[in-house]
Amino acid sequence: MQKNYYAIIDIGSNTMRLVIYVQEKAGRLREVENVKAVARLRTFLNDRNELTEAGIDRLLETLQSFQDVLTIYKIEDVECVATATIRQANNQDEIKDAVKKNTSFTMRILSDQEEAFYGYLAVVNSTSITEGITVDIGGGSTEVTYFKDRELIEAHSFPFGALTLKEFFSSTIPTDEELEQLQKFLTKEFHSLPWLANKEVPLIAIGGSARNLVQIDQNIKKYPLAGLHQYRMYDTDIKEVSNYLVSQKEKKLAKVEGLSKDRADIIIPAIEVFHSLYQVTQAESFILSRKGLRDGVFYEKLSEQIGTLLFPNVLEDSIQELINDYDLAPKQIMHVQYLTRKLFDSCKQNGLANFSKQDWMLLKRASYVCNLGEYIDAESSAQHTFYLLANRTIDGLMHKERLKLALIASYKNKTVFKQFLQPYKSWFLKEEWKKLKYLGSLLKFSYCLDATKRQIIQDIHIKVTQKKVILTLYCVQDWMPEEYQAEKQKKHVEKFIKKDLELNFVPLKKA
Structure with a gap:
């Protein structure tokens, strides 16, 4: 697949930067190269507020160096923008002409x-x-x-x-x-x-x-x-x-x-x-x-493609990038999310858990990226899932929210959860991290209900008795692998609903 590369040169008063971006499948731009030069152009302004010959030489040398870097990439478009020092210089026309004559760039001087x-x-x-x-x-x-x-x-x-x-x-x-x-x-x-x-x-x-x-x-x-x-x-x-x-x-x-x-x-x-x-x-x-600033310039360019300056949902776009980067299956994601919602609502309606609307939002986000660590290694999927989500920038999520997402999406069992939580335990009240553990165990259980990625469980019915919860799962194909995985995982759900969980897998009757 052909990759589209874009570049921006930011001529600042202290530093100059060349940043190269590649356009992702989702349309967003990802930084692939960042070259910095400390030019300190501000120090080359003389008493007449003109950029001296030495300052212009420093500018041109740096731009020519950037030009050499750009030859490695097939660049679709280069933006070259200058800020305060060039804007305030009384000889800015001379500077622009020098850039045009000695480089392949056309410098745009930004207004304040x-x-x-x-x-x-x-x-x-x-x-x-x-x-x-x-x-x-x-x-x-x-x-x-x-x-x-x-x-x-x-x-x-x-x-x-x-x-x-x-x-x-x-x-x-x-x-x-x-x-x-x-x-x-x-x-x-x-x-x-x-x-x-x-x-x-x-x-x-x-x-x-x-x-x-x-x-x-x-x-x-x-x-x-x-x-x-x-x-x-x-x-x-x-x-x-x-x-x-x-x-x-x-x-x-x-x-x-x-x-x-x-x-x-x-x-x-x-x-x-x-x-x-x-x-x-x-x-x-x-x-x-x-x-x-550099990103803002390119967001304006992207707006020509999407028809708006403001991305409708920053976080959804970031999660879509994760789905693309780690080759997650959209069909399975949506099915696991459907099963999770069924279980979440049933627990809430039957008084089995004190869940809130915010809890569902956390769980929904985690369902998109549950076990994305399988992309690296299936055996240590939980460890990779936690590390990747906790340490990768996710636009739209503050650091603590990113950590919550990682803890829920990577849930494997109580022991592993405590290991992941340990360095951050002071970040949460006891009730907060217990809630995260419960949400994680619910998501992991839902994931087990689609263990073979066939979406065989089409509906769920819950019956709550005094001593146990009976979960009837309506299936369209053989359910043996799902039953095996769910039986292994159900003990983690039983701990937060405080009742035994009985699983009944039955064939879905045709209308």
Whole structure:
């Protein structure tokens, strides 16, 4: 099958990046190459606010290097976009002409509104957050937006970024007075936009400085899950990282785990932007989006294919990607989901379990990816299922929700469940993880009822007596393999319904 590759070059004030995407079966774009160059173009602006000849040379050298990388791929389309430094340069026409003459690229200079818009578009198309404030701090500008019901309401670009804000400090590690001066400046700037104050919604951060903040926090906490996208922090977490960095000696700062060496001198002012904005907005939490401006540009391109800028359901699209990637059988998925719903509703209606609507949503999602680890190895399917789901980015799911999905979909037995849960036990109340165990055992039992993937059980009837639950299963073919697997698994269901479970497999009578 022919793969379609697309590329974007992002010319920022601090870094330049080439990112190459491949279009998946479901239509979404997956990153396959990410090349970074620390060009620091901002430092090449002279007194006349023009990019110097040395700066233009640095830009062209980097673009020519990117051009060499692109020869490996059959690229359908290349987008080359520039942000704050080129936008603010008084000789931008000269820069554009130099790029056109010396490379195969046509550089598009984004307006501040476009830059803010693409950040917003990336967030709403890669998370399930319906209302929030985005912040993207680059080297020379900081973009903020406010969206509600996934629609962009407000957008603004501040003419300061991590490179310009570090001028508040006389050295990389600021004094208390310098830090206080920066905080006062940022608070005043953010209060100049009335729509930012006291919003009490998530603050979603984009860009390299935000990624570094999260990586440092994860290292401090010895965070057990992989992945940065949709990682959540709070006010105290941001302040703890800031205090930790300020307490370091300058030479040791670049060696801090999780901090890129090229960001060591700008990470403290960047974190102050996040912390000040968190306080001004009275944010509900701080969430990282790994998808940013570059992704937003391509989401706009994809909209030409799907006819809308906003993907209707981010999470469903992500689950469909999992189904495609691990070659799961849609027919079996839908049948297992049908059987699971029958059992779930019967347990609820007969007072056998205290299930909620939210429990069904968890169970439904897990039914799509139940035992996807078989793709790697059938014998250790549960282990692979848990690891893949717990550690793979799933757009639309926060880390804790992703972990819940992994625990339910990978359920094998109580012992294995406890092994998987152990590093995360403090994340849940006892009643929460017990509920996850029950949901997992119910899904595993349903999966056993289609052990041979023939969809032979067409209907289920439950009768509850004082001492036991009688489950009558109506079959259209021989049921011996399903009966064997279900009898093995039923003890896990019996533990949460607190009754014996009697299984009666009978032929379905034809009308």
